[in-house]
Amino acid sequence: MSAASTTGSRGVDRRGSSRIGRRYAARLQRPGLWFALPAAALLAIFFAYPLAVSLLQSFFRGSGGENTFAGVDQYARLFRDPMILKSLGNAVLILVVQVPIMIALAVGMAYLLNQAWLRFRAGFRLLTFLPAITTLVAYSVVFRVIMTTDGGLLNQALALFGAAPIDWLNNEWWARVAVIASITWRWTGYNMVIILAGLQAIPAELYEAARIDGAGRWQTFRHIVVPQLRPVLIFTIVTSTIGALQLFDENFILTGGGPNNATLTPVLYLYKVGFQQFDFGYASAIAWMLVILTGIIALVQFRVLREKP
Structure with missing residues (x-):
């Protein structure tokens, strides 16, 4: 077998092993993502959502129980x-x-x-x-x-x-x-x-x-x-x-x-x-x-x- 073919096969092996390694690492990360999901959900519900709502509300004016758009007037x-x-x-x-x-x-x-x-x-x-x-x-x-x-x-x-x-x-x-x-x-x-x-x-x-x-x-x-x-x-x-x-x-x-x-x-x-x-x-x-x-x-x-x- 020639040196070129040997080098090529080794390159293919390395690429194949690296893809397998990435897949295995991704598989190992999935349980961690599931464990982090409750904390992320709580952060989104009690921090990100109120933050976004307050920013949106700052552009509205309440009058008679109804909100009207005020732009940057506030x-x-x-x-x-x-x-x-x-x-x-x-x-x-x-x-x-x-x-x-x-x-x-x-x-x-x-x-x-x-x-x-x-x-x-x-x-x-x-x-x-x-x-x-x-x-x-x-x-x-x-x-x-x-x-x-x-x-x-x-x-x-x-x-x-x-x-x-x-x-x-x-x-x-x-x-x-x-x-x-x-x-x-x-x-x-x-x-x-x-x-x-x-x-x-x-x-x-x-x-x-x-x-x-x-x-x-x-x-x-x-x-x-x-x-x-x-x-x-x-x-x-x-x-x-x-x-x-x-x-x-x-x-x-x-x-x-x-x-x-x-x-x-x-x-x-x-x-x-x-x-x-x-x-x-x-x-x-x-x-x-x-x-x-x-x-x-x-x-x-x-x-x-x-x-x-």
Whole structure:
């Protein structure tokens, strides 16, 4: 038999075996597809379908129990609605003030709880993370009781030092402080755990090299810890920003968006438009505005905070 014929037969054999291998692999994948089908169906029913319906509904206007096509008028209405600007301003204020405070506290607590000399580290980590597993409604109700003007625990504590009671929930400035304080208490421990995991992933050789070079604690933190934590910090900042834009439970329970809409957020305004005014078309437009705005802000943060080459 010639060499050409032998090579040809081997090529045919390889092609035939590869086709058989692909068929066998496809046959093995079929059970996996069947197992994934229930999850895919639930995702389609409870996520994809409502998402598509809300987008479609944002182009209609409800009137007299009937929906009429409004085109992009619902989106144009967003630019004429002063409450949209007010709610976005409140969300930006919370974002600018609360997120840096929370991330700074989370980094400081994680750095402290990562020290080998600290005793009972596991217990402190647990206590710090406990607020994160508290339900949003439950802790908001507790904060409302604590910050009640008449007889609230916080004002009772202030009275022990001779301070006048503060109208926490009915004063515009103090209402914002109350919301920011409650959010910070709830989410600092959550971000601390994520940052702590990032700290524990830093190689010990980097700390040893810094000590050999004579770097102090602040220099080590600045030139070793912070650069190594950059991906983790980007993640926590982006998720915290999204959380600030989606804030609802705390404002709804603590202040109801008041006083004078000082704590009104876009999601709370969406709720009022949809479930109090029953204008579901405009509420859907607000929701999609938030989706687009959140995506833009997240993209900008990733571009600004990512490591430069």
